Amino acid sequence: MRKNIVAGNWKMNKTFSEAEALMCDILDGLDKINEPLADVIICPPALYLEMGVDLVRETPVCIGAQNMSQFVSGAYTGEISAGMLQSMEVQYCILGHSERRKYFAENDEQLAKKVDSALANDIWPIFCCGEELAEREAGNHFNVVKGQIENALFHLTPEQFSNVVIAYEPIWAIGTGVTASPEQAEEMHEFIRGLVAGKYGKAVADETSILYGGSCNAKNANELFAKPDIDGGLIGGASLVADDFLTIIKSF
Ligand code: 13P
Numbered sequence: 001m002r003k004n005i006v007a008g009n010w011k012m013n014k015t016f017s018e019a020e021a022l023m024c025d026i027l028d029g030l031d032k033i034n035e036p037l038a039d040v041i042i043c044p045p046a047l048y049l050e051m052g053v054d055l056v057r058e059t060p061v062c063i064g065a066q067n068m069s070q071f072v073s074g075a076y077t078g079e080i081s082a083g084m085l086q087s088m089e090v091q092y093c094i095l096g097h098s099e100r101r102k103y104f105a106e107n108d109e110q111l112a113k114k115v116d117s118a119l120a121n122d123i124w125p126i127f128c129c130g131e132e133l134a135e136r137e138a139g140n141h142f143n144v145v146k147g148q149i150e151n152a153l154f155h156l157t158p159e160q161f162s163n164v165v166i167a168y169e170p171i172w173a174i175g176t177g178v179t180a181s182p183e184q185a186e187e188m189h190e191f192i193r194g195l196v197a198g199k200y201g202k203a204v205a206d207e208t209s210i211l212y213g214g215s216c217n218a219k220n221a222n223e224l225f226a227k228p229d230i231d232g233g234l235i236g237g238a239s240l241v242a243d244d245f246l247t248i249i250k251s252f
Pocket of ligand 1: 177214216235
């Protein structure tokens with residue numbers, strides 16, 4: 001279902017006590033917002049998922065993982081399965097983040113399997129796509145994003161697809177302080193929605209939440225979220241500062 005979403009991707013940051021304090025500060029701040037206009041998802045490092053799930057119980061906040069295995073179970077040292085996430089009451093999982101693609105060689109084929117495994121275990125994927133700067137400069141950004149989405153998601157049935165959140169994260173904007181302009185972001189979001197409409201029909205496309213990520217912060221979230229096809233953000237650096245994250249949540 002299409003909703004406004006603000007998701008915090010904490011990446012590999014914070015000790016346990018820092019993470020607990022940040023989680024509590026965010027929850028305290030959210031308590032003071034009358035009726036938040038966005039659903040909030042917090043994606044801490046895997047070790048802290050249990051702490052997060054315990055703290056958000058009885059609040060509207062959801063907890064998401066940052067990655068999971070495509071395998072069901074067995075001899076895969078160091079991995080965490082979708083079934084394990086489900087058994088810990090984790091509701092979302094970021095899949096296909098560009099950092100996973102770049103540093104851990106995740107590819108579309110693997111990601112399609114991860115998406116399947118997540119959905120089979122009632123974990124909602126936050127599927128990331130986005131182009132490198134050189135790809136944009138070569139005018140190839142629409143094709144790149146189209147390929148990522150088609151290869152990892154378009155084998156899904158419409159019912160399955162309706163449980164997927166898409167996050168457009170241009171790689172050149174991640175952690176750089178260089179945000180895509182609201183116009184650049186909207187242009188891509190509109191393109192993605194059109195792509196989904198072409199495959200699954202307008203009704204499904206209209207119900208898909210498409211988030212923007214890449215140097216989205218307390219100052220620029222307002223302008224980005226005002227665009228018709230931008231349904232919220234996947235926030236990295238600014239999600240590590242409670243006040244900034246709360247300001248972003250209030251930016252609708
Ligand atoms: P920054 O907000 O730090 O640019 O990170 C975005 C991101 O990668 C979220 O997944």
